[in-house]
Amino acid sequence: MALNLAFIGLGVMGSPMAGHLAKAGYSVTVFNRTTEKAKQWAASHGGLIGETPAEAAKNADIVFCCVGNDDDVRSVTTGENGVISAMKAGSILVDHTTASAELATELDTACRAAGLHFIDAPVSGGQQGAENGKLTIMCGGEEEIFNQCQPIMETYAQAVTLMGDAGAGQLTKMVNQICIAGLVQGLSEGLYFAEKAGLDQKKVIEVISKGAAGSWQMVNRHKTMVEDEYNHGFAVDWMRKDLDICLSQGRKIKAKLPVTALVDQFYGEVQAMGGNRWDTSSLLKRLKATD
Numbered sequence: 133m134a135l136n137l138a139f140i141g142l143g144v145m146g147s148p149m150a151g152h153l154a155k156a157g158y159s160v161t162v163f164n165r166t167t168e169k170a171k172q173w174a175a176s177h178g179g180l181i182g183e184t185p186a187e188a189a190k191n192a193d194i195v196f197c198c199v200g201n202d203d204d205v206r207s208v209t210t211g212e213n214g215v216i217s218a219m220k221a222g223s224i225l226v227d228h229t230t231a232s233a234e235l236a237t238e239l240d241t242a243c244r245a246a247g248l249h250f251i252d253a254p255v256s257g258g259q260q261g262a263e264n265g266k267l268t269i270m271c272g273g274e275e276e277i278f279n280q281c282q283p284i285m286e287t288y289a290q291a292v293t294l295m296g297d298a299g300a301g302q303l304t305k306m307v308n309q310i311c312i313a314g315l316v317q318g319l320s321e322g323l324y325f326a327e328k329a330g331l332d333q334k335k336v337i338e339v340i341s342k343g344a345a346g347s348w349q350m351v352n353r354h355k356t357m358v359e360d361e362y363n364h365g366f367a368v369d370w371m372r373k374d375l376d377i378c379l380s381q382g383r384k385i386k387a388k389l390p391v392t393a394l395v396d397q398f399y400g401e402v403q404a405m406g407g408n409r410w411d412t413s414s415l416l417k418r419l420k421a422t423d
């Protein structure tokens with residue numbers, strides 16, 4: 133049976149993800165707060181537009197959502213004209229937003245009360261991963277429900293993994309962000325040191341990226357860092373939102389995150405330099421500014 137899908141939130145990530153669903157032949161109805169973006173999306177992909185999240189979701193078997201933070205998700209799900217009020221019995225809500233584990237539990241409860249199912253499914257891989265259909269997706273929820281959604285998410289992902297009950301996807305994404313925070317600061321310090329030592333930074337990276345220090349950030353970000361170019365990539369504002377979620381969860385489960393807390397403070401300084409929308413690799417710019 134052909135599935136009807138809805139996609140709420142056509143931002144940097146949501147727009148290409150919904151595009152992959154349409155390209156795979158699914159019938160997709162979209163909603164975006166700024167209507168112009170929904171019109172542009174429908175003009176290129178041929179899908180339908182809902183005037184509200186509820187309207188977009190009413191005939192869907194699965195509703196996907198990718199907005200900003202916890203409150204944004206609440207507004208399109210449990211808020212006025214949110215999807216949960218309109219979804220048909222037995223249908224599934226999949227949230228791709230990077231949000232708190234508490235929100236996942238809250239939505240799981242709200243969905244159960246309405247006769248629906250919920251999967252939290254934050255993503256990693258950035259704009260490039262969304263556009264190329266190569267995201268990594270970490271999920272929380274019931275296995276039987278996950279199994280129904282997995283092949284559909286595979287239209288825009290290279291790996292879709294169930295990590296546990298509702299919230300486990302968000303907890304895994306927190307681990308991802310904790311690992312990245314310290315790593316980007318380490319890469320920034322390395323490049324900064326190389327420059328001070330009079331080395332050719334690009335040549336240094338060519339050599340060491342093949343060894344134990346290699347990382348995605350090193351391979352994909354060193355060139356722009358050396359060129360002092362940060363108007364691209366994953367915005368510092370989003371990273372601070374994510375680190376706030378990690379630090380708050382850490383306090384709750386008594387997990388010490390000293391480096392994450394320090395790097396979060398550094399990102400606060402990047403924001404004060406006007407870097408709200410700069411890529412997270414701009415930690416190097418902050419280091420140089422403190423010379």
Ligand SMILES: NC(=O)c1ccc[n+]([C@@H]2O[C@H](COP(=O)([O-])OP(=O)(O)OC[C@H]3O[C@@H](n4cnc5c(N)ncnc54)[C@H](OP(=O)(O)O)[C@@H]3O)[C@@H](O)[C@H]2O)c1
Binds near residue numbers: 203
């Ligand atoms: N960008 C990345 O590299 C990346 C990577 C991994 C995860 N993520 C996560 O994915 C999520 C989306 O990121 P993005 O880069 O796609 O962000 P984005 O380009 O800023 O898009 C955000 C989307 O959410 C909508 N939205 C925000 N608040 C809303 C509200 N209160 N009600 C209705 N719609 C609302 C926006 O609508 P408008 O168009 O009207 O503003 C837009 O469609 C975030 O949680 C982010 O942390 C991003």
